[in-house]
Amino acid sequence: MHERYLQQAVDLAVENVRSGQGGPYGALIVRDGQVIAASGNRVTQQVDPTAHAEILAIRAACKKLNDFQLTDCILYASCEPCPMCLGAIYWSRITAVYFACSRFDAAAANFDDSFIYDEFSKAPAERSLAMRQLKLNNAQQPFDVWTAQISKVAY
């Protein structure tokens, strides 16, 4: 059963390239045996580096279910989700992920997934991206205001 949905994600990825819509990736979100959302990669078409198949499928599923959490949903991805998408999967509370290719297959096709995973495992000072924490007097104020706010939607 999982293989069947995963096959759909791979077929979607192939079709996504053939139709010129974007990169070689596809993702499906399924709940209770029903496909809630599906998408290919649309980075170049939407001029949006976050428009990975998984991100778009998550956003579409949330819109369809009118819920910012996808508890009880399963994600099928043609390739191992990159760090951005894996982070989104955690925030969405998706329960399980099945994937076909690995980050190393993606690297062989010149995609940066594996490189970015490697960056994550380095100490900030050793990364190619310069990241620096600066001290501000009221840095904590957003969290203080949030904690004190009574009428808020927690997430």
Added chain:
Amino acid sequence: MHERYLQQAVDLAVENVRSGQGGPYGALIVRDGQVIAASGNRVTQQVDPTAHAEILAIRAACKKLNDFQLTDCILYASCEPCPMCLGAIYWSRITAVYFACSRFDAAAANFDDSFIYDEFSKAPAERSLAMRQLKLNNAQQPFDVWTAQISKVAY
């Protein structure tokens, strides 16, 4: 100078909570001393778990510049970007990131950033999220088609 932009990101985060628009986060993208895009967190308002301040600022900046890469841009974030946003920062080719609070400050306010970072550093089998690679006969086909495709926009 960096402190001044970072202060704007923190002020944006405070205003984002006070106006009821979302969580206590704000982000600014600056190029050549000009603010290209800015956003607060909109997860609950947009019913979208990927609508973090950084993601929305990146998407807005790309739209404004009509480019899916933000080379020469700097991101200022009220808090250390979460793994999803850090991944997006890498894909966008942003050059540098300055932030005020850390993932531990976010954790103290009941946000999962630190938890998700910890998950990334675990072996897949030890994570709270079930992830499994399944073998499909044509798993590599999306990458094969991509590599063979002549008229494609690489990214």
